[in-house]
Amino acid sequence: MATTARRRRDPAPHLVLWGLVALAAVMLVPFAIIVLNALKSPADYATSGPLSLPDEVHAQGIVDFWQRVDFGSKLLNSFVIAGSVAVLAVVVSVLNAYALGIGRIRGRLWVLTLFLIANTLPQEALVYPLYHLFKQVDLYDTRLGVIIVFTIVQAAFGTYLLASTLSGFPREVLEAARVDGANRWQVLVRIVVPISRPTLGVLFVFFFIWTWNEFLIPLVLLISDENQTVPVALGILQGQRMMDATTTSASALLGVLPAVVFFLFFQRTLTRGMTVGAVR
Amino acid sequence: MSVATAVDRPSPAKPTPSPPRRRPGRGQGTYLLFLLPGAVLLLAVVLVPFAMNVGISFTRWSGVGDPRWIGLENYRRLFADAAFWASFRHNVGLLVAMAVLPTAAGLLVAAALFDVVGKRFGPRAAGVLRACVYLPQVLPIAVAGIVWSWILAPRGGALNAFLDAVGLGSLARDWLGDPDIALYSVMGVLAWIQLGYPVVVFMAGMQRIDPVLHEAAELDGASWFGRFWHVTVPQIRPEAFVVLLTCSIAALKVFGPIYVLTGGGPGGATTVPSYSSFQNFFEKTQVGYGAAIATVLTVLVLVLTTAFLRVQNRGEER
Numbered sequence: 071m072a073t074t075a076r077r078r079r080d081p082a083p084h085l086v087l088w089g090l091v092a093l094a095a096v097m098l099v100p101f102a103i104i105v106l107n108a109l110k111s112p113a114d115y116a117t118s119g120p121l122s123l124p125d126e127v128h129a130q131g132i133v134d135f136w137q138r139v140d141f142g143s144k145l146l147n148s149f150v151i152a153g154s155v156a157v158l159a160v161v162v163s164v165l166n167a168y169a170l171g172i173g174r175i176r177g178r179l180w181v182l183t184l185f186l187i188a189n190t191l192p193q194e195a196l197v198y199p200l201y202h203l204f205k206q207v208d209l210y211d212t213r214l215g216v217i218i219v220f221t222i223v224q225a226a227f228g229t230y231l232l233a234s235t236l237s238g239f240p241r242e243v244l245e246a247a248r249v250d251g252a253n254r255w256q257v258l259v260r261i262v263v264p265i266s267r268p269t270l271g272v273l274f275v276f277f278f279i280w281t282w283n284e285f286l287i288p289l290v291l292l293i294s295d296e297n298q299t300v301p302v303a304l305g306i307l308q309g310q311r312m313m314d315a316t317t318t319s320a321s322a323l324l325g326v327l328p329a330v331v332f333f334l335f336f337q338r339t340l341t342r343g344m345t346v347g348a349v350r
Numbered sequence: 351m352s353v354a355t356a357v358d359r360p361s362p363a364k365p366t367p368s369p370p371r372r373r374p375g376r377g378q379g380t381y382l383l384f385l386l387p388g389a390v391l392l393l394a395v396v397l398v399p400f401a402m403n404v405g406i407s408f409t410r411w412s413g414v415g416d417p418r419w420i421g422l423e424n425y426r427r428l429f430a431d432a433a434f435w436a437s438f439r440h441n442v443g444l445l446v447a448m449a450v451l452p453t454a455a456g457l458l459v460a461a462a463l464f465d466v467v468g469k470r471f472g473p474r475a476a477g478v479l480r481a482c483v484y485l486p487q488v489l490p491i492a493v494a495g496i497v498w499s500w501i502l503a504p505r506g507g508a509l510n511a512f513l514d515a516v517g518l519g520s521l522a523r524d525w526l527g528d529p530d531i532a533l534y535s536v537m538g539v540l541a542w543i544q545l546g547y548p549v550v551v552f553m554a555g556m557q558r559i560d561p562v563l564h565e566a567a568e569l570d571g572a573s574w575f576g577r578f579w580h581v582t583v584p585q586i587r588p589e590a591f592v593v594l595l596t597c598s599i600a601a602l603k604v605f606g607p608i609y610v611l612t613g614g615g616p617g618g619a620t621t622v623p624s625y626s627s628f629q630n631f632f633e634k635t636q637v638g639y640g641a642a643i644a645t646v647l648t649v650l651v652l653v654l655t656t657a658f659l660r661v662q663n664r665g666e667e668r
């Protein structure tokens with residue numbers, strides 16, 4: 071084809087490709103620098119600076135940091151909180167969306183709007199009252215308290231998204247199940263949930279990662295060391311500005327790793343999920 | 351939700367209203383039961399605390415003892431407070447860094463990836479490059495802040511070391527400690543974090559565009575940029591709109607990066623409303639004043655959200 075022949079001689083596509091490769095490199099440089107310096111001994115860093123390759127792989131900084139902040143327990147806290155929230159928020163989203171999208175209860179648009187507002191509300195406008203209320207009901211400084219808060223914050227988004235998906239649910243399927251004598255609970259569990267599983271999977275992954283990354287509310291509510299999540303523990307240490315350069319990069323590497331693992335693990339879901347509902 | 355998280359939320363679709371149908375069977379009672387857990391949580395965790403926040407904003411309160419009712423005094427003080435207006439100006443900077451810049455750059459990058467790399471060098475290459483650009487999006491914002499605050503450190507920071515190494519040592523700065531440039535440094539970090547989101551959304555949107563449009567434009571002799579400007583951009587407008595608005599809302603709520611990178615400093619040069627409400631709550635114990643800031647912030651966010659839904663609805667009616 072003529073166009074193909076013309077394109078083949080055209081150097082522009084290669085320029086574009088190299089431009090984008092350069093951009094990708096710029097995006098990745100911070101990660102590379104972190105790895106480089108997390109594996110460096112403080113002495114090595116002091117003599118050759120942040121940009122050189124480490125003389126030898128020095129994992130001691132990472133080990134020291136891990137022990138100093140008891141990183142294992144921070145990871146566990148983050149997993150417990152993000153995992154519980156993801157499960158509970160999916161359940162609550164499904165229940166809400168079933169009532170709103172399929173049950174079409176009266177005033178559903180108002181209820182949906184309320185959930186949407188709940189999701190967009192700045193957490194700054196909730197954090198002090200929550201702090202105050204949780205102190206009175208012994209939820210302050212507990213993982214359970216944070217789980218409760220994010221279950222509804224995430225479910226507010228999930229409700230909004232799922233309700234619109236479910237309102238397009240094939241009616242014949244529902245009618246058929248009802249004719250067979252299934253009650254509403256059975257219709258939900260045996261028909262709606264299995265059919266919506268792909269969307270629920272996307273929601274689960276997003277809820278998990280969003281909750282894992284949350285900062286303000288966990289920072290305020292989880293005051294004691296043994297309850298803190300990974301981002302809060304690292305953020306507080308950084309805020310105190312007490313770490314030397316190699317320790318800082320060790321801490322950053324430990325913070326980056328779970329995120330990168332999730333990313334590689336869920337890449338498909340993430341990129342697919344980004345577009346769920348963005349535009350129909 | 352804090353910044354980073356808010357940033358990358360896919361925007362929800364509008365529920366499709368459909369004509370009411372008559373269903374066989376009982377009324378709506380049992381469906382309301384399904385709504386019960388969500389409604390109770392919503393009330394206890396969002397609606398009541400938010401109402402309390404608004405209530406507190408009309409009082410003077412240190413957090414202990416009884417709040418004292420002072421009416422609109424906090425708001426009067428707020429609007430007369432130069433620091434408050436400065437914090438909003440900083441927020442406009444963040445809006446540029448998190449919404450305007452990533453949307454514009456994201457369009458170009460996505461088009462280049464989709465049109466050029468995807469078609470000439472295969473979808474695999476495009477996928478890998480897209481993943482690289484998207485990676486910062488999955489980082490916890492606090493961790494991204496740690497990474498950058500160390501790269502931008504005045505002594506021993508990687509950026510200054512790099513400038514020295516290439517003979518541009520005179521450009522080395524105290525990137526986060528100089529009041530004249532701290533805000534720009536924060537903006538740079540936020541743009542780095544944010545870019546991946548529009549790229550991914552736009553690339554997905556471009557799959558929706560009918561290739562015939564591009565072929566027709568090409569036959570007419572349109573250049574790549576001509577096709578980008580006259581075909582891709584208008585077709586991708588719905589996505590661009592969603593991205594611009596979700597990012598703007600996220601930019602208004604930035605907290606984590608400020609906390610970790612600068613603590614609002616130096617000398618308040620990077621304070622934003624969300625951060626100053628936090629400071630008033632927990633550092634200055636001026637809870638009423640902090641609540642007033644948070645309330646104003648909420649109003650702004652709600653106005654933006656409403657505008658967003660309005661325009662989206664109008665778009666669908668057409």
